[in-house]
Amino acid sequence: MEKLKSAIPESLKRMVWDSTEHNLPQTCSSLLDFLLHFPLFHQMVKDLAGSDRALCGKNKEDALKWKAKGNHCFTTGDYPNALDSYSQALRVAPIQADEMDNNLKMNHLTECVRDCDRALQFSPSYAKVSSLLYHALKKIYVLSITCIFQGIYFVKVSFIIGFDVSMLIFRSGLMDIAWYRRGLANASLGVYDYAVNDLNVAKSVEVSAGGRGQIENELQTLLDQHSRTNPPLQLSLENLNIFDEPHQIKLQCVNTPDKARGMASTSDIPRASLVHTEEPLAIVILKNCRESHCHYCLNELPVDKVPCTSCSIPFYCSQNCQLLAGGRLYYPRDRVILENLSDTLKQYVAQIALDYNPETDSEHIPEHKHECKGAHWPSVLPSEIVLAGRLFVKSVMQRGSQEISNLREILELSHHYSQMSPEIKLESHIYSTVLLFCLQHSSDFEIQINGFAIAQVVILISQIRVNSMTIVRMKSTDIQGHDYQYDKVSSGALTSNVEQVKVGQAIYRDGSLFNHSCQPNIHAYFISRTLCIRTTESVAAGCDLELSYGPQVGQWDAKDRNEFLENEYSFRCQCSGCSKANLSDLVLNAFRCVKSNCPGIVLDASVLNCEKHKIKKLANISRTSSCEPHFQAENLNSDNKNEVTLDAFLCSNNLPNMNPGFCLKCGSYRDLESSRSAVDKAWKCIRRLQDAIVSEDVSGFKLSDASKSLHLLKSILHAYNRSIAEVEDILAQAFCLVGDLQPARDHCKASIEILEKLYPRNHIVIGHELVKLSSIQLALRDSTASETINQLANIFSCYYGKHADTIFPPLQIFRKETQKIVL
Numbered sequence: 001m002e003k004l005k006s007a008i009p010e011s012l013k014r015m016v017w018d019s020t021e022h023n024l025p026q027t028c029s030s031l032l033d034f035l036l037h038f039p040l041f042h043q044m045v046k047d048l049a050g051s052d053r054a055l056c057g058k059n060k061e062d063a064l065k066w067k068a069k070g071n072h073c074f075t076t077g078d079y080p081n082a083l084d085s086y087s088q089a090l091r092v093a094p095i096q097a098d099e100m101d102n103n104l105k106m107n108h109l110t111e112c113v114r115d116c117d118r119a120l121q122f123s124p125s126y127a128k129v130s131s132l133l134y135h136a137l138k139k140i141y142v143l144s145i146t147c148i149f150q151g152i153y154f155v156k157v158s159f160i161i162g163f164d165v166s167m168l169i170f171r172s173g174l175m176d177i178a179w180y181r182r183g184l185a186n187a188s189l190g191v192y193d194y195a196v197n198d199l200n201v202a203k204s205v206e207v208s209a210g211g212r213g214q215i216e217n218e219l220q221t222l223l224d225q226h227s228r229t230n231p232p233l234q235l236s237l238e239n240l241n242i243f244d245e246p247h248q249i250k251l252q253c254v255n256t257p258d259k260a261r262g263m264a265s266t267s268d269i270p271r272a273s274l275v276h277t278e279e280p281l282a283i284v285i286l287k288n289c290r291e292s293h294c295h296y297c298l299n300e301l302p303v304d305k306v307p308c309t310s311c312s313i314p315f316y317c318s319q320n321c322q323l324l325a326g327g328r329l330y331y332p333r334d335r336v337i338l339e340n341l342s343d344t345l346k347q348y349v350a351q352i353a354l355d356y357n358p359e360t361d362s363e364h365i366p367e368h369k370h371e372c373k374g375a376h377w378p379s380v381l382p383s384e385i386v387l388a389g390r391l392f393v394k395s396v397m398q399r400g401s402q403e404i405s406n407l408r409e410i411l412e413l414s415h416h417y418s419q420m421s422p423e424i425k426l427e428s429h430i431y432s433t434v435l436l437f438c439l440q441h442s443s444d445f446e447i448q449i450n451g452f453a454i455a456q457v458v459i460l461i462s463q464i465r466v467n468s469m470t471i472v473r474m475k476s477t478d479i480q481g482h483d484y485q486y487d488k489v490s491s492g493a494l495t496s497n498v499e500q501v502k503v504g505q506a507i508y509r510d511g512s513l514f515n516h517s518c519q520p521n522i523h524a525y526f527i528s529r530t531l532c533i534r535t536t537e538s539v540a541a542g543c544d545l546e547l548s549y550g551p552q553v554g555q556w557d558a559k560d561r562n563e564f565l566e567n568e569y570s571f572r573c574q575c576s577g578c579s580k581a582n583l584s585d586l587v588l589n590a591f592r593c594v595k596s597n598c599p600g601i602v603l604d605a606s607v608l609n610c611e612k613h614k615i616k617k618l619a620n621i622s623r624t625s626s627c628e629p630h631f632q633a634e635n636l637n638s639d640n641k642n643e644v645t646l647d648a649f650l651c652s653n654n655l656p657n658m659n660p661g662f663c664l665k666c667g668s669y670r671d672l673e674s675s676r677s678a679v680d681k682a683w684k685c686i687r688r689l690q691d692a693i694v695s696e697d698v699s700g701f702k703l704s705d706a707s708k709s710l711h712l713l714k715s716i717l718h719a720y721n722r723s724i725a726e727v728e729d730i731l732a733q734a735f736c737l738v739g740d741l742q743p744a745r746d747h748c749k750a751s752i753e754i755l756e757k758l759y760p761r762n763h764i765v766i767g768h769e770l771v772k773l774s775s776i777q778l779a780l781r782d783s784t785a786s787e788t789i790n791q792l793a794n795i796f797s798c799y800y801g802k803h804a805d806t807i808f809p810p811l812q813i814f815r816k817e818t819q820k821i822v823l
């Protein structure tokens, strides 16, 4: 790419840099002329898309190498690497059409052993699999002599049989029923409701009276245990009613003078209501998650991941996802089970055993199919370019015409091509041209490549820049970042952390209409690929519903937020957080007054200027929308009269006359330069502790050094400065690591106290910190844990409603553990 860019003549580059949406076809056409006469470009396209260099195709020799490596690891007892090697072998192993049937059966059965959920997706009444599997394995063993694919699976299955204690397939009777196994697994995980539902479905699936009786006994035992050990936990959800029926809430697209289109409510909407759900127009996995997450639903991959049938790029969590993404396999569904169930259980089964047949869905366009010919451009080009390819193919195919007409009008998404930086404009031109050539090689339809077609893709890329959403998954880890092991909670061996992992990028047509506010009143999250939007406060009829595109009050100050929004989204935010003074923006990066008993704040030039600008602008604006999502400054302060108030900081409009370095309350002067260098020095020491946490090498010496640095920071920075919250948090982690949980708890609490000043009440960021505090309190058997967990559950319920447990499974464990302490 860099070589290509530097070879472009200056005059052509300038033409691209100065281009606007209107003259795009000409600039794209000029660049195309140049590239077509440039050998390096042809070589690049050949490397990326040519069939003779299809590095991502299936390859028998590579498969055999991986298999041999797997066998070696297996015999030396290195089971994790053996399994990984077999997965890689499967990824590159060619599948002949006549082998497909055997593979299907085998994969189907293997998945049944490994993962009840996935088995149930294919056949909800999955019963009596073990004898089938046994015979299938015998057959596979014979077949493995001639067929590497099956051979690999045989070893893989053997591995599973031999070492997965919970899923021993040769057990007979009830263990054959996937629902039953799921029920028992959920019961031991403490997921009581699911366990009861699973066992009820299992009972209805079981054909023998004896089997049913046995399940009945199991159910009874579970009910008895539950009522004995778990009296219903009284969560004080502050009368929080969760409204989870988005179809009952009507939103409308409105036009605003300064934000273009936006979404508003047509009626009053209570807090925590699910207001919108939507499937994506297109979605793509991010590069860093390609080996760890399913390329279709973006959930974490299980151990026995499913490779694509035709190329070696994607992995899927199930064949269902593989099929939806573009594979060619189809499983008939077993609907008989649904007939005998109650309505509630029918819904439950439909939820677990995803009931979907893409062949009957004309809307469904497999998004990986055109990338599946073994060429490696889909794995080499940046994710957003692959996403553009997916959108392009989808819109051409949906229209059933090969003519490329105006994609902008078809997708109806906004963009800011003209405001993009010259560098990004040039890259978009080059990538659009390369992408079209790659698609020409890979798609089933003809693509006429000319200036107009390339211009369409350039616009598509600029639409993706401002409209795509990053899909994140919440991951629970222990303090050092290892995956959370639930069984360690009760032993007090774990203190939990919440980590947000960016897994994908997606375009949602209606989701793109929600504008930004730094004090949002809605929150977006994802269940698999589905976008869900929920109100985080009550919203009056006619008010705008606004998301945060990233920066929020409490996280960054107004100056940093606006820099980000201008660079990424080409607008200057006028939300109340950015147009009115608020305590959070003032204190977030502030210094403290040199007088020890003065609560006033001292600002540097950049923050002070930004705040002055707000005040000046506010004076000029006679009207501010009363319906804008707002953030009550007074909410930031507790009722305690001794606490500093926003008014005290501002000294009743003194701020416009103040200079950097002077306390806004008493006017005392602080030398900001020396203060900054002292802060930098303290942070160096804190960073050493952070490194020690990562390498799990926290010594008493580093801890005491960092504690002294915290003390120093507190004497220089304002008490609500975000850095202090960060350092308190780092110290909490470090004390957890050395097993000194009481100071860990105190530091964690101190961090939360600051966050409560910076963010609105019950903000999700506070929820994340409460996860840490509750796990420390649980480990200490501290009875106040229940209070913390109530607050945590309250926040998670507001942000995720009934999805809270799905998004953050440890919540259920926390509730269960609290019961043990309370009792």
Ligand SMILES: C[S@@+](CC[C@H](N)C(=O)[O-])C[C@H]1O[C@@H](n2cnc3c(N)ncnc32)[C@H](O)[C@@H]1O
Pocket: 258, 259, 260, 261, 262, 413, 414, 416, 466, 467, 512, 513, 514, 515, 516, 517, 569, 570, 571, 572, 573, 574, 575
């Ligand atoms: C995802 S789109 C939102 C929908 C868009 N308003 C439309 O008409 O299609 C993002 C773009 O909307 C505009 N936008 C979003 N929030 C805004 C805000 N608070 N103030 C001004 N413009 C905003 C910006 O142009 C931004 O790049």
